[in-house]
Amino acid sequence: MKKYKPSFNKPSANDDQGVRAKKHLGQHFLTDENIASKIADTLSYEGYEKVLEIGPGMGVLTKYLLEKETEVHVIEIDTESVEFLESNYLHLRGRIHEKDFLKFDLSEIFRDEQYAIIGNFPYNISTQIVFKVLELREQIPEFSGMFQKEVAKRICEKEGNKTYGILSVLTQAFYEAEYLFTVPPSVFNPPPKVDSGVLRLTRKENYTLPCDEKLFFRVVKTAFNQRRKTLRNSLKIFNLPDNLREDAIFGLRPEQLGFQQFIELTQKIEPHAISGK
Numbered sequence: 001m002k003k004y005k006p007s008f009n010k011p012s013a014n015d016d017q018g019v020r021a022k023k024h025l026g027q028h029f030l031t032d033e034n035i036a037s038k039i040a041d042t043l044s045y046e047g048y049e050k051v052l053e054i055g056p057g058m059g060v061l062t063k064y065l066l067e068k069e070t071e072v073h074v075i076e077i078d079t080e081s082v083e084f085l086e087s088n089y090l091h092l093r094g095r096i097h098e099k100d101f102l103k104f105d106l107s108e109i110f111r112d113e114q115y116a117i118i119g120n121f122p123y124n125i126s127t128q129i130v131f132k133v134l135e136l137r138e139q140i141p142e143f144s145g146m147f148q149k150e151v152a153k154r155i156c157e158k159e160g161n162k163t164y165g166i167l168s169v170l171t172q173a174f175y176e177a178e179y180l181f182t183v184p185p186s187v188f189n190p191p192p193k194v195d196s197g198v199l200r201l202t203r204k205e206n207y208t209l210p211c212d213e214k215l216f217f218r219v220v221k222t223a224f225n226q227r228r229k230t231l232r233n234s235l236k237i238f239n240l241p242d243n244l245r246e247d248a249i250f251g252l253r254p255e256q257l258g259f260q261q262f263i264e265l266t267q268k269i270e271p272h273a274i275s276g277k
């Protein structure tokens, strides 16, 4: 692999130095091989045969994924990175997809197979990545990678904490979420302004909720959009009957409820909710 010294200030790509880092694509290239190897080791590689890496950049993590007994696909939006990967990872040819992860229909690669997702994710779209994974959960038993530390912590946070929110509840309803380790800015080029954090999501055995899942998402989002209000007030839009609004659970604030209680809440609301609202 070629040496690289990307910087936001470089005017153009340079073959000797690798890919010019582009801020709008969240490009902060990992320069610590040990951390790349450690991230590759966060997946179990069991129960599926394919792995998708989002945003391989110059392939620092890809290299370690290729050592595993798995078929590796990478999806990268940046043409310059794709050209770099194509000339440095010839054996990956055909499995490099020059696409926007958020817009790409992944069934074009994976049909109805199970696969894992991994990456050192672009921080500007990290929550959107998690929401897309939740949508695709039936095919994704495992997901791991690096986020801005604060986002990784938030996803794994438990009820009763300030940073607990929509992402925490929705993720934890379907996945076991573990915060694994913190990574300092100094191991990136160019360094980001904040610490990064690596997490792992392992899909629960029973990841079908015993309630209307669409309604569950709406209830969680509506409750946290007015997180200081009690559920009795924030969930008014569901036109709940008075006797239900007197139920003790509606006197709580959203950060006091674990995902299990959000399921109970949804079950209580379900008979009264106007569908499609």
Ligand SMILES: C[S@@+](CC[C@H](N)C(=O)[O-])C[C@H]1O[C@@H](n2cnc3c(N)ncnc32)[C@H](O)[C@@H]1O
Pocket: 025, 026, 027, 028, 029, 030, 031, 054, 055, 056, 057, 058, 059, 060, 061, 075, 076, 077, 078, 081, 099, 100, 101, 102, 119, 120, 121, 122, 123, 125
């Ligand atoms: C933080 S960098 C990580 C690069 C490399 N994996 C590493 O660790 O050095 C994020 C990568 O995601 C890519 N990227 C940004 N937005 C993307 C998108 N919507 N779809 C696919 N890749 C994207 C960037 O071009 C960049 O290569």
